[in-house]
Amino acid sequence: MAARRPVHRYSVYVVELSPEVWNEHRFRKANPGYVAGKPLVYVGMTGLEPDLRFDKHKAGIQSNRFVRDFGLQLLPQLYEVFNPMPYEGAREMEVELAIGLREAGYGVWQA
Numbered sequence: 001m002a003a004r005r006p007v008h009r010y011s012v013y014v015v016e017l018s019p020e021v022w023n024e025h026r027f028r029k030a031n032p033g034y035v036a037g038k039p040l041v042y043v044g045m046t047g048l049e050p051d052l053r054f055d056k057h058k059a060g061i062q063s064n065r066f067v068r069d070f071g072l073q074l075l076p077q078l079y080e081v082f083n084p085m086p087y088e089g090a091r092e093m094e095v096e097l098a099i100g101l102r103e104a105g106y107g108v109w110q111a
Contacts, residue, residue: 008084008085010047010085010087011045011046011050011085011090012043012044012079012085012093013043013050013074013079014074014076014101015042015057015071015073016040016075017041017066017071017072017109018070021066021069021070022040030108030109031102031107033102033103034105034107038105038107041078041101041107042071043108043109043110044067044110045090047087050074064109064111078097095110
C-alpha cells in the first residue's frame with residue numbers, strides 16, 4: 001500500500017483595509033513603524049479558498065472585526081505565490097508574511 005501524500009490545502013491571504021482603520025487605536029498601536037501612504041492590510045491563513053474566506057469575514061462569520069468593518073479587497077499579488085501549502089507551513093507563512101509587510105512599512109493586523 002502506497003503512503004498517502006499530505007494534502008496542501010491551506011493558504012495565506014492579505015486583505016486591503018480602508019484608510020479609516022488607522023483611526024482605530026489598537027491598529028495604530030500595533031504599527032508604530034507604519035509609513036504613511038503604504039497599504040493597510042490584514043494577513044490571515046485559511047483552509048478555504050481566500051475569496052470564500054474574505055466573503056465570510058465580510059458576512060460576519062468567524063470574522064476579524066477589522067476585515068468585517070474595513071476590508072476592501074484581497075491583494076493576491078502579495079500571497080498567491082505561496083499557496084497552497086500544508087497547515088504548519090501556512091501557520092508559519094502567515095507570521096512571516098505579516099513581519100515582512102510590516103518591515104516594508106505596511107500597516108498590518110495579523111490574527
